[in-house]
Amino acid sequence: MMSRLALFWLASCLALSAASAPVRVLVWDERQPEQKKGYAGAFLGDTLAKHLSAQPGLSVKSVGIDDPEQGLDDATLAATDVVVFWCHKRPLDQNDARMEALVQRVMAGKTGLVALHSAHWAKPFVRLMQERAKADALAQVPAAERATAKWVYLNDKPYRVIPKKGTPATPNVRKVGEVWQLTLPQCVFPTYRADGAPAHVTTLQPAHPIAAGLPAKWDIPQTEMYGEPFWVPTPDNVIFEEKWDKGEHFRSGSLWKVGQGDVFYFRPGHETYPIYQQAETLKVIENAVRWMGLEVSRR
Numbered sequence: 130m131m132s133r134l135a136l137f138w139l140a141s142c143l144a145l146s147a148a149s150a151p152v153r154v155l156v157w158d159e160r161q162p163e164q165k166k167g168y169a170g171a172f173l174g175d176t177l178a179k180h181l182s183a184q185p186g187l188s189v190k191s192v193g194i195d196d197p198e199q200g201l202d203d204a205t206l207a208a209t210d211v212v213v214f215w216c217h218k219r220p221l222d223q224n225d226a227r228m229e230a231l232v233q234r235v236m237a238g239k240t241g242l243v244a245l246h247s248a249h250w251a252k253p254f255v256r257l258m259q260e261r262a263k264a265d266a267l268a269q270v271p272a273a274e275r276a277t278a279k280w281v282y283l284n285d286k287p288y289r290v291i292p293k294k295g296t297p298a299t300p301n302v303r304k305v306g307e308v309w310q311l312t313l314p315q316c317v318f319p320t321y322r323a324d325g326a327p328a329h330v331t332t333l334q335p336a337h338p339i340a341a342g343l344p345a346k347w348d349i350p351q352t353e354m355y356g357e358p359f360w361v362p363t364p365d366n367v368i369f370e371e372k373w374d375k376g377e378h379f380r381s382g383s384l385w386k387v388g389q390g391d392v393f394y395f396r397p398g399h400e401t402y403p404i405y406q407q408a409e410t411l412k413v414i415e416n417a418v419r420w421m422g423l424e425v426s427r428r
Contacts, residue, residue, distance in 0.1 A: 149426075150426075151186050151187055151188040152186060152187050152188070152210050152211060152418055152419060152421075152422030152423075153188050153190075153208055153209050153210045153211070153422070154178075154181055154187055154188065154189045154190070154209070154210065154211050154212075154213060154418050154422075155189075155190050155192060155200070155205065155206075155209040155211070155212045155213070156174045156175075156177050156178040156181070156189060156190070156191045156192070156212075156213045156215075157174065157192055157193070157194075157200060157201070157212055157213065157214045157215065157216075158172055158173055158174025158175070158177075158191065158192070158193050158194075158215045158216075159193065159194050159215060159216040159217055159218065159219050160172045160173075160174065160193040160194065160195065161173075161217060161218060161400050163400045163401055164400045164401070166400075166401045167399065167400060167401040167402055167403040168403060168405075168406070172191075172193070173215055173400060173405060174191050174192075174193065174213075174215055175191050176405060176406070177191075177213060177215075177405050177411075177414065178190070178191035180405075180411055180415075181213075181414070181415060181418065184415055186419070187415075187418065187419075190205070190209075192205070194216075194219060194222060194223065198224070198227055199223065199224050199227045201224075201227040201228070201230060201231055202227075203230065206230055206231060206234055206240065209234075209240055210240060210241065210418075210421065210422040210425045210426070211240065211241040211242075211243060211417075211418040211421045211422050211425070212231060212240060212241070212242050212243070212253075213243045213245065213414060213418065214242060214243065214244050214245065214248045214251050214253060214254065215245045215246070215247075215248055215398070216247060216248050216250070216251045217246075217247040217400055220250045220251055220252060220288045220289065221288055221289070223251070223252045225252065228251075228252040228253050228256065229256065231253045232253050232256045232257055232260075234390075235253070235257060235387060235388070235390035235391075235392065236257070236260060236387055236388030236389065236390055237388065237389055237390065238388065238389030238390045238424075238425065238428040239390070239425065239428070240390065240425065241390060241391045241392070241393070241417075241418070241421030241422070241424065241425060242254065242257065242390070242391070242392045242393070243393045243395065243414060243417045243418060243421070244392065244393070244394045244395070245395055245398045245414075246353075246395070246396060246397065246398025246399065247398070248394075249316045249317065249318075249359075249361075249394065250287070250288050250289060250316060250317070252288070254316065254392070254394065255287060255288065255314075255316050257385070257387045257392050258313075258314045258316055258361050258362060258385075258387075258392075259282075259285070259313045259314065260387055260388065261362045261385050261386075261387045261392075262300035262311065262313055262314050262362045263280075263282075263311065264387075265300070265362050265363070266280075266300065266302040266309070266311045269302055270309060278309050279307065279308045279309065280308070280309050280310075280311060281305075281308055281309070281310045281311070282311050282313055283310065283311070283312045283313065284299060284312050284313045284315060285313055287313070287314070287315040287316060287317065290315065290317075291317065292315055292317065292319075292360075294319075297312070298358055298360055299312045299313060299314045299315045299360045300312060300313055300314040300360075300361075300362060314360050314361050314362060315360045316359075316360060316361055317359075317360055318355050318356055318357060318358065318359050318360065318379070319356060319358070320354075320355075320356035320377065321353060321354055321355050321356065322353065322354040322373075322375075322377075323353045323354075323399075324353075324354070325351040325352065325353075325402060326351075326352070326354060326373055326374065326375070327348055327349060327350050327351065327352070327373075327374070328348065328349040328352045328354070328371045328372070328373055328381075328397065329346065329348055329371065329372045329373070329374075330346065330347050330348065330349060330369055330370070330371050330381065330397075330409070331345070331346050331369065331370045331371075331372070332344065332345050332346070332347075332368070332369055333367055333368060333369060333370055333382075334366060334367070334368045337366065337368050338416060338419070338420040339368050339382065339384070339393065339413065339416045339417050339420055340368055340369070340382075340413075340416070341412075341416050342412050342416070343369075343409060343412060343413065343416075344409070347409045349371075349397055349404060349407065349409075349410070350407075351402045351404075352397055352398075352399060352402055352404055353398075353399050353402070354373050354375075354377055354379075355377075355379050355396055356377040356378070356379065357377070357378055357379055357380065359379065359380060359383075361383070361394075362385065364380065364383035364384055364385055365384055365385055365386055366383070366384040367380045367382065367383050367384075368382040368383070368384060369381045369382030369395075369413070370382075371396060371397070379396055380396075381395065381396035381397060382394070382395055382396070382413065389428065391421050391424055393417045393421070395410075395413055395414065395417070397410050398410075
């Protein structure tokens with residue numbers, strides 16, 4: 130059952146949508162040809178955008194990596210409250226300048242980021258996790274040393290790099306002589322299985338707006354498995370958890386504050402399993418963009 134707080138938030142959002150400007154959503158997609166197998170001949174991002182655009186109070190645009198300026202030109206970013214981001218095979222093809230422009234908007238609190246599934250290696254997500262790791266590391270330095278601390282950052286380009294067995298988890302920080310050394314997050318996990326086994330989702334924080342309308346427990350009939358630990362900074366909130374029958378689990382709906390902005394990582398997804406046609410997963414994404422859009426409008 131939906132909590133009273135979440136129910137109140139959802140009703141407020143719907144009421145505001147009729148009286149105020151819509152939340153401006155940009156769906157960014159790598160647009161893999163394989164996606165058409167799971168999404169009835171359409172690209173995954175276009176499928177998501179079509180669903181979101183049919184919901185009240187949302188204005189949605191779908192762009193892709195092969196668009197001019199990769200769909201992230203300054204004018205488009207300035208007209209965007211929330212970016213929903215999907216990538217898989219081509220993170221290294223993402224333009225550094227355009228992705229950094231998105232990162233800076235998120236950190237300034239002007240745009241929220243929803244990273245989906247294999248976007249754990251998207252350049253904007255990795256960069257934002259790096260910035261959060263730097264802030265967390267600075268908090269570990271004695272207060273008297275923070276202003277003058279000298280830093281060395283390691284592992285600044287983790288994209289599509291699988292760590293060797295026994296490698297210490299990242300991020301991690303230590304002092305070497307007079308220098309603080311931060312190994313940046315690799316934004317990866319030690320195990321995964323693409324066998325399509327079902328996942329069992331638990332809503333850990335039913336009172337959070339992102340969980341509004343979601344049941345306490347629900348299943349995803351066919352998905353890919355990611356297994357913990359997820360090498361990212363400790364989230365501020367973990368809203369959903371997934372488990373699999375073979376014993377794996379994952380923090381599947383994690384939320385961070387980075388600078389002044391919000392970053393939400395939602396693990397379920399796949400390019401050929403039609404996970405973004407399931408009512409529950411679509412509801413999570415809709416809730417996330419509504420909540421982030423409201424947060425942006427308050428700043």
